[in-house]
Amino acid sequence: MYATIIYIMGKLEDIVSLCKRRGFIFPGSDVYGGMAGTWDYGPLGVMLKRKVMQSWWNFWVDQRDDMYGIDAAIIMNPKTWRASGHVDTFNDPLVECKACHNRFRADHLGDFGEGVTTEEFIKADIKCPNCGKKDWDEIKKFNMMFETHVGAVSDDTSIAYLRPETAQGIFTNFKNVVDTIYPDLPFGLCQQGKAFRNEISPRDFVFRSREFEQMEIEYFVNPKEWEQNFDKLLASCHAFLEETMGLPVDKIHDLEVPAEDRAHYSKRTIDIEFDYPIGCEELMGIAYRTDFDLGNIDRESGKSMVYRDKNTGESFIPHVIEPSFGVERLLMAVLTSAYWEDGDRVVLRLPENLAPYRFCVSPLLKNKPELVKKAQEVYHQLKDKYTFVTWDDSGNIGKRYKKQDEIGTPKCVVVDFDTLEDDTVTVRDRDTTEQVRIKIAEL
Ligand code: GAP
Numbered sequence: 001m002y003a004t005i006i007y008i009m010g011k012l013e014d015i016v017s018l019c020k021r022r023g024f025i026f027p028g029s030d031v032y033g034g035m036a037g038t039w040d041y042g043p044l045g046v047m048l049k050r051k052v053m054q055s056w057w058n059f060w061v062d063q064r065d066d067m068y069g070i071d072a073a074i075i076m077n078p079k080t081w082r083a084s085g086h087v088d089t090f091n092d093p094l095v096e097c098k099a100c101h102n103r104f105r106a107d108h109l110g111d112f113g114e115g116v117t118t119e120e121f122i123k124a125d126i127k128c129p130n131c132g133k134k135d136w137d138e139i140k141k142f143n144m145m146f147e148t149h150v151g152a153v154s155d156d157t158s159i160a161y162l163r164p165e166t167a168q169g170i171f172t173n174f175k176n177v178v179d180t181i182y183p184d185l186p187f188g189l190c191q192q193g194k195a196f197r198n199e200i201s202p203r204d205f206v207f208r209s210r211e212f213e214q215m216e217i218e219y220f221v222n223p224k225e226w227e228q229n230f231d232k233l234l235a236s237c238h239a240f241l242e243e244t245m246g247l248p249v250d251k252i253h254d255l256e257v258p259a260e261d262r263a264h265y266s267k268r269t270i271d272i273e274f275d276y277p278i279g280c281e282e283l284m285g286i287a288y289r290t291d292f293d294l295g296n297i298d299r300e301s302g303k304s305m306v307y308r309d310k311n312t313g314e315s316f317i318p319h320v321i322e323p324s325f326g327v328e329r330l331l332m333a334v335l336t337s338a339y340w341e342d343g344d345r346v347v348l349r350l351p352e353n354l355a356p357y358r359f360c361v362s363p364l365l366k367n368k369p370e371l372v373k374k375a376q377e378v379y380h381q382l383k384d385k386y387t388f389v390t391w392d393d394s395g396n397i398g399k400r401y402k403k404q405d406e407i408g409t410p411k412c413v414v415v416d417f418d419t420l421e422d423d424t425v426t427v428r429d430r431d432t433t434e435q436v437r438i439k440i441a442e443l
Helices: 001-022 043-062 079-083 118-123 169-170 173-181 223-244 292-301 329-337 369-386 395-409 417-422
Strands: 025-027 039-041 067-069 090-094 102-105 140-143 148-151 158-159 185-197 211-221 252-256 268-276 279-290 319-326 339-342 343-349 359-362 387-390 412-415 426-430 435-439
Touching: 001 025, 001 329, 001 339, 001 343, 025 417, 039 043, 043 067, 043 185, 043 211, 043 223, 043 329, 067 090, 067 292, 079 292, 079 343, 090 173, 158 329, 169 185, 169 292, 173 369, 211 359, 223 252, 223 279, 223 319, 268 329, 279 292, 279 329, 292 319, 319 329, 329 339, 343 395, 359 369, 369 387, 369 417, 395 412, 417 426
Parallel strands: 067 185, 359 387, 359 412
Antiparallel strands: 025 039, 090 102, 090 140, 148 158, 185 211, 211 319, 252 268, 268 279, 279 319, 339 343, 412 426, 426 435
């Protein structure tokens, strides 16, 4: 058991180190000593993240007839967050050690639910992870929304929040969409974008960050049909994770969230969990939000959210099924599944559709102009066709293979002296290291 933990913990460190070494993900504000819970994406990381997000958009919006995109503002009227319940209930249990004054999320210090009480906590006899004492203050509710002030005056009337979920920008536009493009139920609105949560203890690389990205779908249904729509969307979530993202099926698990652990708006939630190096943890969730959000907007704004079904003549406030994906958790699952060590070879076995580059083109020797010229021709030919092609003439060929393996490039194409004679190149496979000779025209 101990050995397993060492191995698992080591693996996350290896991935973090690879991400930094190869320009995927850097700690935020690194030059100034960092900013806890924030991460910056480097050239390779941006490519990977964009491909993940683009694949999601393609799967859920472009390929379907019942989903539409939306891109709402991050800063919304604060009434949004009062109506949604976030001002009152978007809290984590905060506990402070009276000896060293470090603060922690109480439910993360033991086997507790989010609703852990001070009595339960004290009874569990928990040691402070910082100083080892057992002298705890009462558990307090800590609201996770980041506050800001809008406009030139900074007082209670100018308070606004950075959105803690992208979902509300969809709900507040429900009527705009219905009145402009007249979609038939059921239909979904999809949004990707930043979300912000003042996590008490951000941790585990990008898994729990203070600034992260969500990809959310609010799927509006007739209340009588919520169950079959929930099941269909759950199946589509699995298809996306397993087929488009290439995650191993045996590492993905559905958890039926018990009523006491569900968010305040949900009547049913399934968390889709993944076997990360840090353990089996939530990758994404799918929730039946009923008419909680549209109902609140209808009441608080005075604007009717009632939908009139022109096919059946029924009028009602639609109910909502919400598949909610976190980009960083998906990236972490993709990176974890792809990371592979073979002796001293480190390989990111990313699916071809996600790898930052599909090909790397090199001349065997950098100091032979005729090889460089030919390799440049091959490079441009492939780049015109596949876009995601890189050029590498640094170091020796062994070092180039090592670098391309670590950034997940599936194929390395090498131009050598034979190429000048017969127009063939060597193509080396990332996963097997096998090399084959192929005509340039057949690449
Ligand atoms: N609109 C529903 C909603 O926001 P959630 O379970 O709080 O539900 C959805 O968040 C997803 O967002 C999570 O499953 C996770 O993938 C991601 N997520 C939530 N908090 C996060 C954090 N602090 N850092 C990174 N990802 C996070």
